[in-house]
Amino acid sequence: MTAGLPDPAGFPDCPVCAYRITGTARLCSDCAGRTLQPVAEPHCPVCSQGLAPGRPCSNAVCSLPEAERGFSRVDAVAMYSGALRDKIHKLKYEGKTGWAMIFGRLLVGWMESHPEAMRGVDYVVGNPTHSGRQPIQHIEAIMDAAFTEDVTRTHPLSPPGSHRLVKHSETARSATRTLDEKRAAATAHAAALTWTGDTRDIKGATILLVDDVFTSGSQLQHVARRLRATGAADVRGLVLARVPWGG
Template identity: 95%
Template sequence: MCAYRITGTARLCSDCAGRTLQPVAEPHCPVCSQGLAPGRPCSNAVCSLPEAERGFSRVDAVAMYSGALRDKIHKLKYEGKTGWAMIFGRLLVGWMESHPEAMRGVDYVVGNPTHKGRQPIQHIEAIMDAAYTEDVTRAYPLSPPGGHRLVKQTETARSASRTLDEKRAAAAAHAAALTWTGDTGDIKGATVLLVDDVLTSGSQLQHVARRLRATGAADVRGLVLARVPWSG
């Protein structure tokens, strides 16, 4: 058990985790953070789209989806091990502290929401609530616990273990089910940092980002705990 689990700062947790987690590969795609072979372009089809069609300008990742991080995300997401939400909240805030250039100009930091009846836990909301608590200096525009600006009232089909077309349809349905809870005037011209747990192809992020842009956001950036390594 870590001696600083309760008293340590977000930056301390982030720096410590950085010594054990698999870092994002170098070189990597500046749009989706996929690792690249030297001299080879990114093979992710989303990245070749014009930004207006892609929706997001870029997505960064804390680490790669492997080893302990993959296991702990699974424990929170599917087993409801809530203690990991606090750690993940710290990792996100620690990353923000370590990357001030990526946070410059961000007006809202919001989670890519889960529906209100999700079992065993609304894991994204738990992570975002933890991140707000860990941001003790209120350096970032995170919503207070329970005050999530992007919500999902109804359940839609999950995309896990589906065909590519089914995944795209699920992503579109997910985005269509989202609601911006604040005054829509608040988002006009805003830069939104959209947070999620895992990124694979970026299809869901694309649909949610386009939904936010249609609502009035000028720029949508992504930040995920883990980037799934893949090739294609």
């Protein structure tokens, strides 16, 4: 991968890799791709869930008309398993901030590798966390890192500290909850969000909504519907990890 130089250490040995500081988004993304569990083929074109041959997706959100679903599709960098699951947890619940830089590179590397999916995107925004979240606002940290790693300024990411979507009030968390509780939490989450710029900027826009993990899509659905109601023409999703889900 790097002629005449040491080979990358491989994900998740990023902290001891020779390219931890100087590596590019493409290098880190290609390196991680050797060990991450890829999205299955065939998979649902809406939610990226792996499908049995000839079987439809069992995720109820995928059968909804797009206006009710909110997002047109959600892509994933990899599946939520093994080392990726562990390192997302390290950032999200233990505040291991070094992983934000790596995840920012993985997102930008995916964007560089999928120009067709990025075509026409006007804004790349994170699905925000509460401004008082402890130990870290992990989505904001990842998005700040992604802006830094996009050295050619190819993608419409916001500079650090100037996030397009913000969440000033805390709402119930959906982890370990029942499906009905998750839906209620998703509704409350979406209602608590604010677009920091002029909402007229959203009119007719295509927005790429970024999150760390996708399970059923309830939260992304409600945030996407909120953006669509404000005037967005299309909302697409991009997540670090897709949870295998059986419906």
